[in-house]
Amino acid sequence: MKPSMSVPDFPRRDDSMANLGQSLLRRHSTSDRLFNDMPESPLFDLAPLALPGLSSRVSRNFSVSRSLDEIGSAFDDDGDDDKVVRMEVRLPMPLLTAAGLAVISSWNFGFMLGSMNTASVAMRETLGIPATAGPDADFVWSLCVSIFCLGALIGCAAAEPLATSLGRSSTIMIASITCTVGAACEAAAAYTGSFGVVLMIVGRVLTGASSGAATVVVPIYLGELAPPHLRGTLGVMFQLACVLALLTAQTLGLPAFLGTTSLWPLYILGGVAIPSAVQLLLRPLLVESPAWLAGGGHEAAYQAERILLELRGVGPAEYGPRRDAVTKELDHMQLAALGRHAGGESTGGDSGSSIGALLRDKKLRPSLLITLVCAVTQQFSGINNAFNFSSTFLSQNGIDASTVTIVAVLMNVGNVLITVLSASLMDLAGRKPLILGSALGMSASIVALTVALTHPGQSWTAPFAVFSVVSFVMCFGVGMGPIPWLLPAELFPPDKVAAGSSFNALCNWGANFIVGLIFLPMSAALGGMCFVPFLLVLLPFAFFLVLKVPETRGKTVQQIMAELK
The missing domain is CATH 1.20.1250.20 (MFS general substrate transporter like domains)
Structure with a gap:
């Protein structure tokens, strides 16, 4: 269990900040404006998840109102420009790298989801349940395909407790390793004779569990890494990795490519083993979520601040509005962590x-x-x-x-x-x-x-x-x-x-x-x-x-x- 923590002291905002001229504001990033000048922004009304289209509930055309009470300003064509702030899509390299490594788990999910269609004739032939064998063979193949979803139910149930106790990035790595083991079982099914169907089902359960976990923990991780106005953008990254993997899996599975009785095991295994190996090799760049670290003790809080500075592109020796914004963002994370602890997140009750x-x-x-x-x-x-x-x-x-x-x-x-x-x-x-x-x-x-x-x-x-x-x-x-x-x-x-x-x-x-x-x-x-x-x-x-x-x-x-x- 993480050590308890005291309520953080919030630095008071200088009243002069509210009177900064527009020329100065334009030199700030959206994150700076959010945490320094727009504490009531509608962007703080968004859930801390990375989902496609999330930001569009409170914004339009990359513009958002300064105040939650005036949320409609961004949707009014004749609105007052003084009430609206233009959002900037700026992804510092550490944020982009961590997000890119995280969505490898989304790739694995999409690849395994799409791997059973175009290569199905060769796979069923190898497993001894060809399409010509009648309804019983069809049912067994349907079970091989759909059991993936039961595995996903297990993964969904296990992901949140794991992400809470072990951390977001560690849970993502566990999901990728599980997916690779499952893919290896599926590939090995081609070489185990009458035991092949059983091994295929085991592999599908494992890859399904990893996929279910990925659909839970990766949006949480990305949502906690990104500032509020970029959660929708990173959500698109998650979804795009999944559909690109679907396209790759179904193309490679065609009989003209790797969807043959001799090659489909290689394509099933390689489609997730290679990306997962890249993720493992670059594991240090898959930084832990600062929001999760903010729920720990003082050492964890210092680590959270260091990571957050990197993710926002702020140097450790840099001071001024950008550093102030990071400090206030960390304060928000610590308060949210206190709320989760009070709500029993870590107790499992x-x-x-x-x-x-x-x-x-x-x-x-x-x-x-x-x-x-x-x-x-x-x-x-x-x-x-x-x-x-x-x-x-x-x-x-x-x-x-x-x-x-x-x-x-x-x-x-x-x-x-x-x-x-x-x-x-x-x-x-x-x-x-x-x-x-x-x-x-x-x-x-x-x-x-x-x-x-x-x-x-x-x-x-x-x-x-x-x-x-x-x-x-x-x-x-x-x-x-x-x-x-x-x-x-x-x-x-x-x-x-x-x-x-x-x-x-x-x-x-x-x-x-x-x-x-x-x-x-x-x-x-x-x-x-x-x-x-x-x-x-x-x-x-x-x-x-x-x-x-x-x-x-x-x-x-x-x-x-x-x-x-």
Whole structure:
């Protein structure tokens, strides 16, 4: 247990700071202005998590109001420039390096998530459960794919206690090592005969556990490293690493590359072992979170200050506004750490911020309902069946091999492009229009895909199938992908965000497991209509969004909570 600490002394802000001229302010970074001149900035209303689009709740076009009471100033085209501050996207090298090393765990997650699709024919042949072997073989393969999600549930549950006791960076390294061991088990499954399926399942559980842990601890780590206005930017880095790994895994897994009976084990192992080795070699640059260190004793506090100075690009001998800003930011971290200790974070008990307490709090029932429905619908939209089984269901319904290859590549390229654009889209529009448009766009894509799958052999079938799957994935990326992960950070009060996010992750991975397990049997039974059940989920969800989900953009957490009540 970390030693207790006293309440830190906050340096008083010189009244003259409030009267600094604009010319001087322009020479300061956004972090300096936040902690020296804008103590009531809406950016302090953001959860300490790195999530794509997080900052766009309180800012627009990289501008934010000076005061939480005037949060709407940034969204008013005719607003007063004196009430708005322009945010600067400045990433000092130590911050960029630490973030880059951390998102290797996101890469591992994306690679293992996408590794079972395009190479599935060779993998099933090697494991003795080929697609021609009937429903029992399909069920075993579905279990191999979906058991990853049960592992992720374990990882989600274990990540927070590990990150609290061992530190954020150490937990990230444990996740990467676990992923590499799991990938080695999957690769070894090709050489162990009848034991291969068992070893594959063990490997999938381990890689799933590491992925579940990564989805919890990496956004926390990045959110604690970054100043408030850059949390959304680093959240995009996390998501981008994941989708680039998906693209790489599905491209390398094609039969024309490494998706053969002799090469797939090498590609499974190398895809995570090489990045994890880089992360291990550069471990000293994966600095510990200063926010976590701030909860320790005096020595830890000094270490936190040293790391924070490096992350903000401030020299150890530098004094002035930039150094003052770092001192005040550390004070904020220490107060937050005191709050976590008071709330029982390190005790493991049923504190006010636990999932159990969250479920019992009647005031939070609307937030829980929205979180649950959005998380479950995200998976019951059928999105991961496109990533995990597109090669199977397209081939089963008469789509030729070349078209299957084109779909696998283009849907992942589209996924990368929409991830890059997603933060800008959130800056232009609110959460509610984006997720509603996303659900309706996916519904239309399912209709188009069903038409293509039920009319094999036509001259237009192949291009129609390509268009429908790619548009399905890109529509998902507009809103149904990022927003269900973002909403818990906006629908719960600050002291409940961690529990709300954990609840969201558990619901998401649980639904993912169920959908992955039932899809192949359902596809065999329904044929070209295999995506229609997901359409029947998305359409009622659109009505739920209209009736129950509030718009959060341009509102404080207090305003959102009042609206939910």
